[in-house]
Amino acid sequence: MNVTNRTFSADLSGLFNPRSVAVIGASSTPGKWGFEYARQLLEGAPSRAVYLVNQRGGTVHATRTYTSVQLLPAAPELVVICVPAAQVRSAVDDALAAGARYIVCVTAGFKETGEEGHRLENEIRERVRAAGARLVGPNCVGLFDAAAKLACTAFWDLPPGDIGIVSQSGGVIVELGTRLPHEKLGISRAVSVGNQADLTVAEFIESFAVDPNTRVITAYIEEYQDGRRLFETIEYARSRGKEVILLAPRAGEAVGRSVASHTGSMISNEDVLASICAELDVVRVRGIGDLLLALRGIDAPTRAGGRRVAVVADGGGAATLATDAAIAEGLEVPAFSAELVRRLKEIAPNSSVGNPVDLVGALDLGVFRPIIQAIASSGEGDAILMNGAFNNVAGASIEGECAVAANIRNICSQSGIALSVASTLTGEPAMTALARDRVPVFDFPVEAARCLELGRKRLPKRKLIANRTTRLFVGEVDYLASRTALAGAGVIFSKAxxxxxxxxxxxxxxxxxxxxxxxxxxxxxxxxxxxxxxxxxxxxxxxxxxxxxxxxxxxxxxxxxxMVVEKDAIELLIGGVRDPAFGPTVVVAAGGTRTEIWRDRVVALAPVDEDNALRMLNSLRIAPLFGGFRGSSRIDLDVVAKAVTAVSRFIADHDNVSEAEVNPLIVGPTRCLAVDARIVTAL
Incomplete structure (x- = not known):
């Protein structure tokens, strides 16, 4: 559970399982949104009342329509609005007057069109909130709940399953609905959030976190209205046992931010997003292909609990390519112990078995079984990556070949070790059997390795720390005032x-x-x-x-x-930036006058404690210098970590401080002194 002060209570059960639904703008014209929404909602009608509203009256899908929401026989819990933008405000007023608790506004033409559209969107949101209701959209394509048999969508045909999708793009949901069945996966809930005038991605993640039918939450995000809250809700979902995958294209590069210090020029939204995902160990992918790999990895019978991979292949080239693929994904291919090498040599005396294992010419899957057994029982790996042909050259029956595949799968599952397979013959019965049992099987080792990494069990390296009650920074922000303020926060400065x-x-x-x-x-x-x-x-x-x-x-x-002179000194930068999307952040970097050239930096949400400050410092590329490199002296990292936490708390504690920086912080074996500082306040 996270340690922020937020309360998580986004109960949206009435939205995803309403007792009654009304469609304002229901149409009898095929292809129109009002036609499709009415059709899909009526198909789920046995579990709820569906009312169709059309100003002209008549019937739609052989169902009576009402000329006004006010004429409905009962108050609709959910109202879907699919009328032109000029009519949306009055439609919202009618829905609220009729007692609607939730409104889905499909119509586009609001903030995405400019200032006037933005003003109208804000007005509609305030009317909805004043009435105690909630709004999805506008400019969205609806929502879906498999268990509740609710298809409040247009042009969606989604397979049922246990994956929840929160998306800023309806097209992403459509694509996943098409591709997931090929992976033997389906969707529990899906929602297109549109402009997020009211309900946000974060709130939907909260609601999915308490949905018993959702096992994995995927979120496609293009913009971050409140990035910190987003990650707080991701933490919350994970604390409730949900897997979370963030599908996030590369974030914008600090658009519109005026750069007033080294720190400001070094940090972008992408830096912050990537660093947060790393520090909280959140699965972040940039494309649908990688999202599917992550889902397959999570759905596998066993997931890797760490990064150690044993590579087993049927030739030198296959072993080399699989090893390279694993390392490229940040996985480790450690050498086996002497004892395990001895055992493997007894099984395959003419093979290379130090990791990778090269069973040259061994195409029959049965040859691999004792090798897999020895590795799995050794405790020296978290996963096994197999790469080869694996065809039935020994003449075994199809049943026998499939039995060997099942035995290999069971060996790995019982040992708690993940298995991922790349095969040049994925259509072979054994490979088909493994895939049917949810073992990831691919054509190439790159995919097999990436699936292992994306599906790896994840434990956050840190928890988000709640901001204390913030206050304004008052007074001058010149050089000496900046030194004084940061010294008061706990940074130790040279004499001045x-x-x-x-x-x-x-x-x-x-x-x-x-x-x-x-x-x-x-x-x-x-x-x-x-x-x-x-x-x-x-x-x-x-x-x-x-x-x-x-x-x-x-x-x-x-x-x-x-004049600070320290033998074997290292110059660092410690800074804080109030990111427009993610709030207060802290950065640690190689410092001095060349800090922009080195671009060796680590970013985190502020504030951080000393343990996480140490983690940040040790993540720098220059970290080997801290422990004494080629005869240089070791530095006291604990003292440096105190300075990092001090700056992080300062930026987090002052609402109007947009940047704060110490550069350089001169760190030596006996002292850690800041010799320059800058604070920038917002206008």
């Missing part, structure tokens, strides 16, 4: 003294002790503008440099600072 002129600068340097750093204030990126002078060792040089900076830059003042 403000100076208006050369005399004050000299006194400051004397109090700090030479060598010092002189910074001319007022520039956004001080190093880029030549506003920073390092390693000043005496007063004469200090006064000379100050005069030069005054003439060249016309600064608002100066900061005289301790």
């Amino acid at each position: 003294v403000y100076a208006r002129d050369a005399d004050e600068a000299a006194r400051a340097a004397h109090s700090i002790g030479y060598p010092v750093v002189l910074k001319a204030l007022g520039s956004l990126h001080k190093s880029d503008s030549g506003a920073v002078v390092l390693n000043i060792r005496d007063e004469v040089t200090l006064r000379s440099k100050l005069e030069s900076l005054s003439n060249e830059l016309r600064p608002t003042g100066f900061s005289v600072e301790e």
